[in-house]
Amino acid sequence: MSRFPYYDEYEVHRTMPDEGTPREEILAMMDDMASRENVVWEGGHCSGTMYCGDHDHYDFLNEAFSNFSYVNTLQRDMCPSATKFEAEIIAMTLDMLGAGALTDKNPGGLVTSGGSGSIAHAVLAYREANPSITRTNMIKPETAHPAFAKAGHLFGVDMKIAPVDPVTLQVDLDWVRANIDANTVALIGSAPNYGYGTVDPITELGALALERGIGLHVDGCLGGFLLPFGRELGYDIPAFDFSVPGVTTISADTHKYGYALKGTSVLAFADQSLRNSQYFYLTDWSGGKYCSPGMDGSRSGGLLAATWAAMVSLGRAGYLRYAKAIFETSAAMQDAIRRHPSLRIMGTPSFLFSFTSDEFDIYLVNDFLRSRGWRMNGQQYPNAIHMAVTRPQTQPGVVERWTLDLADAVAYAKEHRDEPAKSGAIYGGVAGGMSAEADEFIRAVMADMMDQQASIPPA
Numbered sequence: 084m085s086r087f088p089y090y091d092e093y094e095v096h097r098t099m100p101d102e103g104t105p106r107e108e109i110l111a112m113m114d115d116m117a118s119r120e121n122v123v124w125e126g127g128h129c130s131g132t133m134y135c136g137d138h139d140h141y142d143f144l145n146e147a148f149s150n151f152s153y154v155n156t157l158q159r160d161m162c163p164s165a166t167k168f169e170a171e172i173i174a175m176t177l178d179m180l181g182a183g184a185l186t187d188k189n190p191g192g193l194v195t196s197g198g199s200g201s202i203a204h205a206v207l208a209y210r211e212a213n214p215s216i217t218r219t220n221m222i223k224p225e226t227a228h229p230a231f232a233k234a235g236h237l238f239g240v241d242m243k244i245a246p247v248d249p250v251t252l253q254v255d256l257d258w259v260r261a262n263i264d265a266n267t268v269a270l271i272g273s274a275p276n277y278g279y280g281t282v283d284p285i286t287e288l289g290a291l292a293l294e295r296g297i298g299l300h301v302d303g304c305l306g307g308f309l310l311p312f313g314r315e316l317g318y319d320i321p322a323f324d325f326s327v328p329g330v331t332t333i334s335a336d337t338h339k340y341g342y343a344l345k346g347t348s349v350l351a352f353a354d355q356s357l358r359n360s361q362y363f364y365l366t367d368w369s370g371g372k373y374c375s376p377g378m379d380g381s382r383s384g385g386l387l388a389a390t391w392a393a394m395v396s397l398g399r400a401g402y403l404r405y406a407k408a409i410f411e412t413s414a415a416m417q418d419a420i421r422r423h424p425s426l427r428i429m430g431t432p433s434f435l436f437s438f439t440s441d442e443f444d445i446y447l448v449n450d451f452l453r454s455r456g457w458r459m460n461g462q463q464y465p466n467a468i469h470m471a472v473t474r475p476q477t478q479p480g481v482v483e484r485w486t487l488d489l490a491d492a493v494a495y496a497k498e499h500r501d502e503p504a505k506s507g508a509i510y511g512g513v514a515g516g517m518s519a520e521a522d523e524f525i526r527a528v529m530a531d532m533m534d535q536q537a538s539i540p541p542a
């Protein structure tokens with residue numbers, strides 16, 4: 084990855100150009116960059132991130148987006164279409180997540196900016212619904228997403244970190260039970276977690292939450308739009324949705340396996356009263372009475388339109404068909420791993436599998452796979468690598484290539500077992516190692532990504 088992307092090919096803008104650049108020139112440049120960057124994932128070598136991977140589908144969503152891209156959904160009187168799209172995205176998601184079982188409740192939802200947004204709004208809602216508690220806390224399985232820690236940090240909600248069983252990689256229920264205190268407002272379970280693809284025991288967590296009179300958030304950011312269809316296809320996936328007593332909120336990312344554009348997710352509430360606890364309004368501002376349902380102010384109507392278009396154009400049959408191919412591909416890729424006694428699959432995964440080795444550093448396998456164009460995600464404690472299977476992997480030939488490349492990678496790892504691996508575990512794909520100076524290092528990497536001083540070459 085170049086430190087100064089494209090600087091040697093395209094003009095560098097340190098200030099705004101004096102005269103506008105012709106549109107065709109701009110579009111040609113972007114077309115060139117996008118087609119070169121698409122090559123990284125189009126062949127099916129990249130874990131997660133490109134969930135649909137179908138350019139026809141993306142073109143269709145972009146067209147839907149373009150009708151409303153410039154509309155601000157805060158001004159609802161000007162865009163009744165946004166109200167329709169948003170309400171129906173929420174209704175379709177609630178139905179998919181089993182809200183039909185909630186006959187004694189009034190289910191509802193929020194469309195947010197992404198998984199982190201849905202998680203943040205859930206954490207905020209549990210805090211706001213418990214105004215008598217000065218310092219609330221939630222119990223987060225160690226494997227649950229960092230977005231919970233981030234939300235806790237932002238909103239002053241403590242996250243008690245529950246250990247997971249090292250074999251099943253599911254949260255330790257006894258620990259959770261023993262650590263609920265008077266300030267605990269909700270439990271968390273993942274369906275599934277990002278690291279291992281394992282589903283926490285949601286039924287047991289729900290029973291515990293009901294017994295203690297607290298909430299249960301199920302993080303279905305990744306699996307929310309895939310596991311329901313996997314269950315329907317008969318895969319062995321435990322219940323995780325609103326059919327489970329005690330589940331009070333579920334996050335499900337439309338911008339992952341909902342196959343929508345990046346920038347939307349649904350936070351589903353078993354009952355609207357919890358959602359309504361977290362609205363913000365300022366009624367005595369000189370600028371007028373202000374209210375917004377979530378943390379965002381202005382939002383693009385295009386994202387609601389594109390998300391709605393994705394769901395309605397695919398329909399249940401489309402989601403089922405895609406899910407079938409993904410689950411079958413994942414199973415075939417896992418079979419290839421099981422053929423190597425030196426490799427070990429972690430827990431009981433589904434469409435996302437993680438594996439490690441007790442014989443060598445698994446990052447040696449990753450080093451080799453990278454040389455063949457594979458882009459896996461890395462984990463630590465213990466070192467492991469994972470693949471979230473998406474539609475690009477379901478293309479013909481990908482499983483066969485995986486099987487061959489994995490065999491070569493294992494041979495490489497055995498041969499180089501005494502050497503240190505080059506790759507390491509970082510969520511976003513930014514290269515680099517971890518050390519005792521991780522704090523300084525990470526701040527520097529993040530600053531580099533966003534800082535014009537660091538990403539634009541000196542004049």
Ligand SMILES: *Cc1c(COP(=O)(O)O)cnc(C)c1O
Pocket residue numbers: 197198199200202228230273275276277302303304305336348
């Ligand atoms: C992706 C993900 C999130 C966070 O979602 P963003 O859309 O990246 O903000 C949360 N939980 C899980 C399990 C995820 O996979």
